[in-house]
Amino acid sequence: MERVGYKLVSLLYVCTSLVCAGKNYSLKYDLTTHNLNVSLGSTLILQHSPSSPMFFVGAGKVDFKEFRGNFFVNNYVEDRMPMSNFTVNTSTEADVIQFKFGTSSVQVTLESKDSHPLVVTFAIDPTYASNDFWLRVVATPDERVYGLGEQFSYLNLRGRTYPIWTREQGVGRNKSDIVTFFADTLAGGAGGDYHTTYFPQTTFMSSRNFYCHYGGYNYAEVNLQPSSFHEIYVNGPVSSFYFKNAASIKDLTGSLAKYLGLQPKLPDWVYTGAILGVQGGTDVMLQRYNRARENNVPVSGLWIQDWAGVLKTSFGSRLFWDWKWNPTLYPNLKTVIKDLTANGTRVLAYINPNLNSKGELFKEAANNRYFIKNSSGLPYLTDFGEFYCGTVDFTNPAARDWYKGVIQKNMIDLGLSGWMADFGEYLPADGAFFYNNQSGREVHNQWPTLWAEVNRMAIDERNVTGDVVFWMRAGSAGTGKFTTLMWAGDQNVDFSYGDGLPSTIPAALNMGMSGIGITHFDIGGYTTAAQFKHVGKALVRTEELLLRSAEAAIFTPVFRSHEGNQPKANVQFYSSDFIEQSFGRLARIFAHISNYTKSVVKDNSIFGTPVQRPLFMEFPADDISKTVTYQYMLGSDLLVAPVIQPKVTIMNVYLPPGDWKFIWDTKDYGGQAFHNVTATIGKPPAFYKKNSYYASVFSKIQSKFPLLPVPHPPQTTSTTTTHPTCNSGGTISTSYVSASRIGHHLCAMFCFMSVKVLFL
Numbered sequence: 001m002e003r004v005g006y007k008l009v010s011l012l013y014v015c016t017s018l019v020c021a022g023k024n025y026s027l028k029y030d031l032t033t034h035n036l037n038v039s040l041g042s043t044l045i046l047q048h049s050p051s052s053p054m055f056f057v058g059a060g061k062v063d064f065k066e067f068r069g070n071f072f073v074n075n076y077v078e079d080r081m082p083m084s085n086f087t088v089n090t091s092t093e094a095d096v097i098q099f100k101f102g103t104s105s106v107q108v109t110l111e112s113k114d115s116h117p118l119v120v121t122f123a124i125d126p127t128y129a130s131n132d133f134w135l136r137v138v139a140t141p142d143e144r145v146y147g148l149g150e151q152f153s154y155l156n157l158r159g160r161t162y163p164i165w166t167r168e169q170g171v172g173r174n175k176s177d178i179v180t181f182f183a184d185t186l187a188g189g190a191g192g193d194y195h196t197t198y199f200p201q202t203t204f205m206s207s208r209n210f211y212c213h214y215g216g217y218n219y220a221e222v223n224l225q226p227s228s229f230h231e232i233y234v235n236g237p238v239s240s241f242y243f244k245n246a247a248s249i250k251d252l253t254g255s256l257a258k259y260l261g262l263q264p265k266l267p268d269w270v271y272t273g274a275i276l277g278v279q280g281g282t283d284v285m286l287q288r289y290n291r292a293r294e295n296n297v298p299v300s301g302l303w304i305q306d307w308a309g310v311l312k313t314s315f316g317s318r319l320f321w322d323w324k325w326n327p328t329l330y331p332n333l334k335t336v337i338k339d340l341t342a343n344g345t346r347v348l349a350y351i352n353p354n355l356n357s358k359g360e361l362f363k364e365a366a367n368n369r370y371f372i373k374n375s376s377g378l379p380y381l382t383d384f385g386e387f388y389c390g391t392v393d394f395t396n397p398a399a400r401d402w403y404k405g406v407i408q409k410n411m412i413d414l415g416l417s418g419w420m421a422d423f424g425e426y427l428p429a430d431g432a433f434f435y436n437n438q439s440g441r442e443v444h445n446q447w448p449t450l451w452a453e454v455n456r457m458a459i460d461e462r463n464v465t466g467d468v469v470f471w472m473r474a475g476s477a478g479t480g481k482f483t484t485l486m487w488a489g490d491q492n493v494d495f496s497y498g499d500g501l502p503s504t505i506p507a508a509l510n511m512g513m514s515g516i517g518i519t520h521f522d523i524g525g526y527t528t529a530a531q532f533k534h535v536g537k538a539l540v541r542t543e544e545l546l547l548r549s550a551e552a553a554i555f556t557p558v559f560r561s562h563e564g565n566q567p568k569a570n571v572q573f574y575s576s577d578f579i580e581q582s583f584g585r586l587a588r589i590f591a592h593i594s595n596y597t598k599s600v601v602k603d604n605s606i607f608g609t610p611v612q613r614p615l616f617m618e619f620p621a622d623d624i625s626k627t628v629t630y631q632y633m634l635g636s637d638l639l640v641a642p643v644i645q646p647k648v649t650i651m652n653v654y655l656p657p658g659d660w661k662f663i664w665d666t667k668d669y670g671g672q673a674f675h676n677v678t679a680t681i682g683k684p685p686a687f688y689k690k691n692s693y694y695a696s697v698f699s700k701i702q703s704k705f706p707l708l709p710v711p712h713p714p715q716t717t718s719t720t721t722t723h724p725t726c727n728s729g730g731t732i733s734t735s736y737v738s739a740s741r742i743g744h745h746l747c748a749m750f751c752f753m754s755v756k757v758l759f760l
Helices: 177-188 249-260 268-270 283-294 333-342 360-367 397-412 441-460 503-513 530-535 543-554 577-592 594-607 695-698 737-758
Strands: 002-004 015-016 026-030 034-039 044-046 056-065 070-082 084-091 094-101 104-113 116-124 132-138 146-149 161-164 200-206 210-213 220-223 229-235 241-245 274-277 299-303 310-312 318-319 346-351 352-354 382-383 388-391 418-421 470-471 483-487 632-634 638-640 652-655 659-664 668-670 673-678 686-689 720-722
Touching: 002 737, 026 659, 034 116, 034 241, 044 543, 056 104, 056 229, 070 132, 084 652, 104 638, 116 132, 146 161, 146 503, 161 200, 200 220, 200 249, 210 249, 241 249, 249 594, 268 299, 268 577, 268 594, 274 283, 283 333, 283 577, 333 346, 346 352, 352 360, 360 388, 382 543, 382 652, 397 441, 441 470, 470 673, 483 695, 577 594, 594 632, 594 695, 659 695
Parallel strands: 274 299, 299 346, 346 418, 418 470, 470 483, 652 720
Antiparallel strands: 015 026, 026 034, 034 044, 044 132, 056 070, 056 132, 084 094, 094 104, 104 116, 116 241, 132 229, 146 200, 161 220, 200 210, 210 241, 220 229, 310 318, 352 388, 382 388, 632 638, 638 686, 652 673, 659 668, 659 686
């Protein structure tokens, strides 16, 4: 090692630039002024000076309070120490920079490894009682940032701080929204906020064509508010930071997905039609199936989440979390599954890593000490909403193997072709004890990946990978290596930007730029609150919402419905023949373009390019494409502009450069322009490239799938809307405010007063 001493350069300005075979970054430093720059090509990544340090160490306390998966975080900083002067040791393979402060020091190692041109590792002197760390990454004022896992509220994330802690996404997710207010007030703070998500990840993509990935699972915060830097806060031991640059965000996204782990292709049967969310027992399941077939709905699967039994709570109908076939509710299920599968329709179910304390599997797991434990060594019990569960400890190899066996014996061997692998976010931060002796704070963010691994091991060992599919809502870095599919969680049954149908679009796009390229959502949404009618705002699904979300689902990898948590309060696909026939028509369009969708999913499994992509990923030189949030590309050839607000019949859609055709009239439309197009229910706006290999498939949609005659007055009025965009600050803009939104604000004031009276 060559040591560059301060005395040798005290009278001389020295700037050293080192780029050699073992290092794919550039380090420039000045030991007179103690300035330092680290670059990838021409892109400045890290910058340090005594007056503007690139990192800080400190001490403080982070408190977590949890209520039914909703975590409330209080981060109190007691000490924050900026770094200043440094010395440098260099070699052909790495650079080691030593920062001194008082009697302590921090050693920073720069190197190229693990397919990354720049990996930065920090070693803090143990004599300094530090548990807080801040790293500043260089930013520019006009820079746009994406990713951070599944972020629902914004596509460009600049201007806000994002805590990285997996949790319930919240109901409403907008503190100025009346639904969020009710959820906070009436349900113990369950309203959520713009940053609450099941799948946070300390990875961001920059419009300057680099990404930053933090390799740990600690609690973190990513502050994207300053104009000149992005600041990443980490609580606890600090892992390495990984940086990579490329010619485009598309290339970067593929590189990240390959590094974290690629998802496999989906089974072919998924593309043949709708996976219908049904429940209520064998007879009801078959009645729904037979009626759907009579109404020309192509059914690829029947998803019976209540296969293990049900219980009733004040929130609605919940499942009995004892994961085995309930023959009372579902008699002859194994035979029915066999017959349906032979006829081309699969049956799917539900599981999560928690076991109801009243169930038989709970007793077996408790007897074998397979649960996460409390301070007394007993199973740690979590309140999941009027029932208590133990959580299987996946850090215990024996417990993991046992639960893998539960999936294999009780689900795969039953003949099921898939399931929802739910609930990876409730893991407690404090008071829980794990087999591997880590704390809940250390395991919490990694837990969804451990849960995904158990599911993947179960199907791999049964040799059914590629035929069985499971989908998850919670995730973290590395989940994509194991899960076959993600879904967006529990959206409201409404058109709200914070937590309704619109939120599924930035969620999918940010997820794709975080390395997870195959995701989808519940058609019709999930979270229903008919009881809110008593305080002025019932949250129930309408026919319009159901069909508009089904339209959007055409242009995703999976077409799957959900009845919601209060099925009787919601309009369902089977509520009338017309609705079911309309739903079936949309499912047939989904199946019609399946060869194209399959090709896009295959690209994701090989190259890591996400299925749903922001416009700028395909058109990086187009300035307007950089501002669009609620349109996206399905693959490279199909542009989608879903109708995400009520009472819309005409949409003003932006087309990037190129020659385009509208799927509903096959006329030519020029690029780099906005166009008004028909957007009545049943005709979701979508355009394809004129020279697409699949042009003949897209061109047949208009003639092959005519609209059905409407037996009742439509639920729309003639309204034109400009598709919302997202500017550099991430705010949503739209060209109109409908009467219903004005009424919403009036209702909000009235309901606020009503709730206040109720709680006096």
